[in-house]
Amino acid sequence: xxxxGHGRAVIVVTLCVAMLLVILPMPEWARPxxxxxxxxxxxxxxxxxxxxxxxxxGFAAGIVLDVLTGTLLGQHALGLSVVAFIxxxxxxxxxxxxxxxxxxxxxALLIVEHxxxxxxxxxxxxxxxxxxxxxxPLLGALLWPWVFVTLRKTRRHxxxx
Amino acid sequence: MVAVILSLTLLLLDHRFHHLQQLRSAxxxxxxxxxxxxxxxxxxxxxxxxxxxxxERLLESNRELRTENLRLRADLQKYQSxxxxxxxxxxxxxSSFKVGDRVLVAxxxxxxxxxxxxxxxxxxxxxxxxxxxxxxxxxxxxxxQVTNVTPLTSTVLLITDTSxxxxxxxxxxxxxxxxxxTGRIDALKLPYLPTNSDIREGDMLVxxxxxxxxxxxxxxxxxxxxxxxxxxxxxxxxxxxxAHLDRSREVLLVWTVPSQPAGDGVxxxxxxxxxxxxxxxxxxxxxxxxxxxxxxxGAEPGA
Numbered sequence: 504x505x506x507x508g509h510g511r512a513v514i515v516v517t518l519c520v521a522m523l524l525v526i527l528p529m530p531e532w533a534r535p536x537x538x539x540x541x542x543x544x545x546x547x548x549x550x551x552x553x554x555x556x557x558x559x560x561g562f563a564a565g566i567v568l569d570v571l572t573g574t575l576l577g578q579h580a581l582g583l584s585v586v587a588f589i590x591x592x593x594x595x596x597x598x599x600x601x602x603x604x605x606x607x608x609x610x611a612l613l614i615v616e617h618x619x620x621x622x623x624x625x626x627x628x629x630x631x632x633x634x635x636x637x638x639x640p641l642l643g644a645l646l647w648p649w650v651f652v653t654l655r656k657t658r659r660h661x662x663x664x
Numbered sequence: 665m666v667a668v669i670l671s672l673t674l675l676l677l678d679h680r681f682h683h684l685q686q687l688r689s690a691x692x693x694x695x696x697x698x699x700x701x702x703x704x705x706x707x708x709x710x711x712x713x714x715x716x717x718x719x720e721r722l723l724e725s726n727r728e729l730r731t732e733n734l735r736l737r738a739d740l741q742k743y744q745s746x747x748x749x750x751x752x753x754x755x756x757x758x759s760s761f762k763v764g765d766r767v768l769v770a771x772x773x774x775x776x777x778x779x780x781x782x783x784x785x786x787x788x789x790x791x792x793x794x795x796x797x798x799x800x801x802x803x804x805x806x807x808x809q810v811t812n813v814t815p816l817t818s819t820v821l822l823i824t825d826t827s828x829x830x831x832x833x834x835x836x837x838x839x840x841x842x843x844x845x846t847g848r849i850d851a852l853k854l855p856y857l858p859t860n861s862d863i864r865e866g867d868m869l870v871x872x873x874x875x876x877x878x879x880x881x882x883x884x885x886x887x888x889x890x891x892x893x894x895x896x897x898x899x900x901x902x903x904x905x906x907a908h909l910d911r912s913r914e915v916l917l918v919w920t921v922p923s924q925p926a927g928d929g930v931x932x933x934x935x936x937x938x939x940x941x942x943x944x945x946x947x948x949x950x951x952x953x954x955x956x957x958x959x960x961x962g963a964e965p966g967a
Binding site for chain 1: 667668670671672673674675677678679684687688691692694695698699701702706774775776777778779780781783785812819826827847849910
């Protein structure tokens with residue numbers, strides 16, 4: 504079970520760091536290649552503590568992300584809720600996968616999330632993002648092992664379980 | 665599933681009805697620390713380079729600024745006499761004109777937003793009197809307008825965003841049209857000009873003041889490509905924004921101050937919204953081309 508307020512604080516802080524990474528300025532050419540940090544961190548917590556972090560947390564994180572990045576309210580919330588839902592369904596399987604298989608699973612999750620983003624941008628603004636849009640999920644999947652190890656260390660260090 | 669329905673409802677409300685401005689403003693205020701943190705390294709490095717810059721460099725930049733100030737003051741004298749002349753001519757024509765813009769300098773926050781939406785965040789908010797729909801300029805031209813205000817920051821939608829449309833006119837001949845954003849930082853499109861309209865590459869576009877949001881006469885963009893195909897009713901025109909949308913660090917927020925308290929000044933303000941819709945629209949139409957020649961004479965000696 505979650506270690507009360509202490510464990511929750513750790514989760515919130517890691518999510519905040521991920522959001523900071525999302526809005527940290529990058530050169531113009533590198534902006535489409537920004538990995539989806541918040542999704543990665545959220546998926547980690549869902550897999551690690553499915554009884555504690557779930558669809559509602561995904562929704563809340565998504566709303567905050569929408570406000571932070573100035574997208575339509577609900578765009579990231581929708582994507583992250585769906586991702587959290589799928590991750591909850593699959594968490595027992597993903598946990599026992601080796602890293603490379605986990606990365607493949609994460610890739611699928613990230614693609615689903617980006618697909619929602621694509622649909623919403625297409626439906627509301629009538630523009631299709633360039634091909635670089637899909638670099639986000641690929642980079643995210645490549646980064647997954649490091650995110651996973653870092654967050655697991657953090658979790659064990661603060662004894663959140 | 666509840667979350668999905670809730671998200672979709674929020675999306676719909678935000679997109680279609682714009683009911684969520686209050687909620688968004690409140691939430692933006694809550695997330696202000698994150699924005700502040702992301703911006704912090706850049707503010708700090710700038711502060712550091714300012715405090716450690718050498719005496720020689722400061723003296724040099726001071727000298728440069730002094731020279732520039734002198735030059736600008738000379739330009740301003742010319743401009744003031746032209747403005748006085750313009751006002752006098754307008755008095756003769758019995759048409760009113762809004763002059764006297766109050767400006768406030770704001771700084772962009774070094775924060776990346778959604779890469780597929782052209783927006784920036786500035787460090788002035790409701791406390792400084794910023795309001796929704798306020799025009800934002802940089803030193804060269806129009807940048808965009810304020811879309812969301814919180815007490816300490818505001819979000820600016822750039823003119824190149826796909827959801828932005830700006831009433832403009834060609835400086836050379838007063839031809840009026842609308843400039844739409846393309847989603848690319850270096851291009852605006854003018855889709856509503858017939859193939860035979862008088863527009864050339866290199867033409868300067870300025871705000872026309874119609875629509876009532878932007879003050880008239882500010883530079884917007886330069887036409888840099890025209891594709892006229894004989895079988896299409898409208899030509900395909902691309903213009904490049906004159907503002908340094910991707911480089912400016914300082915921006916100007918503009919308040920338009922009506923110079924004359926006379927009633928007709930207010931009527932001209934919102935051509936479409938007044939009861940005498942046709943009459944005032946005509947008046948505004950007449951004011952459009954008339955506004956161009958004096959501005960042109962003002963611009964040519966400088967160029």
